[in-house]
Amino acid sequence: MKNQRLETKCVQGGYTPGNGEPRQIPIVQSTTFKYATSEDMGKLFDLEASGYFYSRLQNPTCDTVAAKICELEGGVAAMLTSSGQAASFFSVFNIASCGDHVVCSASIYGGTYNLFAVTMKKMGIEFTFVDPDCSEKELNAAFQPNTKAVFGETVANPALTVLDIEKFAKAAHAHGVPLIVDNTFPTPFNCRPFEFGADIVTHSTTKYMDGHGVAVGGCIVDSGNFDWLAHADKFPGLCTPDESYHGITYATKFGKGAYITKATAQLMRDFGCSQSPQSAFYLNLGLESLHVRMERHCFNAQKVAEFLESNDKIGWVNFPGLPSNKNYALAQKYMPNGTCGVVSFGVKGGRAAAEKFMKALKTIAIETHVADARSCCLHPANATHRQMSDAELAAAGIPGDLIRLSCGLEHYEDLIADIEQALSAL
Numbered sequence: 001m002k003n004q005r006l007e008t009k010c011v012q013g014g015y016t017p018g019n020g021e022p023r024q025i026p027i028v029q030s031t032t033f034k035y036a037t038s039e040d041m042g043k044l045f046d047l048e049a050s051g052y053f054y055s056r057l058q059n060p061t062c063d064t065v066a067a068k069i070c071e072l073e074g075g076v077a078a079m080l081t082s083s084g085q086a087a088s089f090f091s092v093f094n095i096a097s098c099g100d101h102v103v104c105s106a107s108i109y110g111g112t113y114n115l116f117a118v119t120m121k122k123m124g125i126e127f128t129f130v131d132p133d134c135s136e137k138e139l140n141a142a143f144q145p146n147t148k149a150v151f152g153e154t155v156a157n158p159a160l161t162v163l164d165i166e167k168f169a170k171a172a173h174a175h176g177v178p179l180i181v182d183n184t185f186p187t188p189f190n191c192r193p194f195e196f197g198a199d200i201v202t203h204s205t206t207k208y209m210d211g212h213g214v215a216v217g218g219c220i221v222d223s224g225n226f227d228w229l230a231h232a233d234k235f236p237g238l239c240t241p242d243e244s245y246h247g248i249t250y251a252t253k254f255g256k257g258a259y260i261t262k263a264t265a266q267l268m269r270d271f272g273c274s275q276s277p278q279s280a281f282y283l284n285l286g287l288e289s290l291h292v293r294m295e296r297h298c299f300n301a302q303k304v305a306e307f308l309e310s311n312d313k314i315g316w317v318n319f320p321g322l323p324s325n326k327n328y329a330l331a332q333k334y335m336p337n338g339t340c341g342v343v344s345f346g347v348k349g350g351r352a353a354a355e356k357f358m359k360a361l362k363t364i365a366i367e368t369h370v371a372d373a374r375s376c377c378l379h380p381a382n383a384t385h386r387q388m389s390d391a392e393l394a395a396a397g398i399p400g401d402l403i404r405l406s407c408g409l410e411h412y413e414d415l416i417a418d419i420e421q422a423l424s425a426l
């Protein structure tokens with residue numbers, strides 16, 4: 001399906017049934033797979049032959065859905081994971097270990113920040129967080145001899161900062177390391193980071209790809225463009241023999257498939273963050289309408305953002321689709337068809353007014369989720385970040401009055417009407 005359009009790949013990618021085979025992807029609900037001889041199975045364990053033996057590592061349903069996402073991103077290999085968090089962790093841990101260092105945009109999802117700054121630090125991997133708007137000089141200054149990757153988020157959740165992918169890719173490649181991009185918010189329908197130099201893409205498929213609030217999941221896609229062997233000294237895990245697989249060297253044996261093969265063979269084997277085939281099936285149902293839904297999410301968010309900007313009870317609005325937004329130019333460059341359906345804004349009157357406004361909403365529900373068919377909103381100062389004072393919130397770039405609104409697939413006039421009636425309660 002290489003030359004077909006994204007819309008067609010959303011519907012039919014990853015799976016071409018043969019004569020008389022199921023039209024919909026089969027759910028292979030089996031932990032294990034049968035072989036005639038021990039030698040047959042031994043070849044799989046040695047990575048001498050490809051095939052399935054245990055669903056902790058690989059499952060046909062999951063691979064079918066990963067193949068669809070791989071086609072959408074324009075990659076060469078992909079794997080599903082149990083969550084977006086697992087995808088972020090694997091994406092870095094596959095090429096960095098104790099004593100290594102990673103350069104990371106400071107504007108990333110809070111859960112990723114915690115994973116990197118707290119948990120992976122305990123594993124001996126240090127992260128330097130850089131302002132995404134920093135100059136090339138400042139960005140280059142963040143690298144160390146032990147830097148193994150650069151990480152950023154296309155459109156950050158919830159700050160909605162747009163990553164200058166080309167700037168980050170250029171710096172990463174000048175230092176001989178890959179750029180990993182979390183592309184959850186735009187999805188490949190709105191942005192394909194490989195076209196701008198990113199090497200690896202991660203997703204929380206829990207968000208727009210599923211899109212119905214049904215299944216937690218993640219995905220990692222490799223562009224196949226990064227030349228590991230050209231930087232063999234930095235990536236011994238890929239470029240020297242793996243003793244746990246009888247001395248095979250991933251980069252020489254698997255070429256462009258090396259990164260995903262290593263992540264599957266080592267990390268899935270050892271950590272087991274696999275997605276269930278049932279969840280992968282739900283994810284595929286979401287993907288079949290991704291292109292139709294993304295257009296509507298973005299359209300609704302644009303309408304809502306424009307309404308908010310023109311309302312005098314609203315203090316400020318942050319949405320990269322507004323020409324007044326500081327990320328507008330970057331968004332136009334990387335995502336000319338739209339970014340995502342999430343808008344953040346502040347109600348005049350601060351934390352207390354935000355609280356009162358949210359309580360008065362009827363159609364829009366209060367949830368920690370985003371990117372669902374149903375509109376939802378969150379007041380971080382009173383939910384995910386409630387332990388922080390106003391001063392601490394300001395330092396973290398989350399004003400006390402910030403409301404994150406995820407515009408669903410309802411009619412935008414009903415969303416605006418709900419916001420209007422809630423504002424009138426203030």
Ligand SMILES: *Cc1c(COP(=O)(O)O)cnc(C)c1O
Pocket residue numbers: 083084085086088109111112153156157182184185203204205206207216217218
């Ligand atoms: C939600 C989210 C994650 C984490 O994904 P889970 O599926 O919840 O583990 C990672 N990155 C971004 C941008 C997210 O929005």
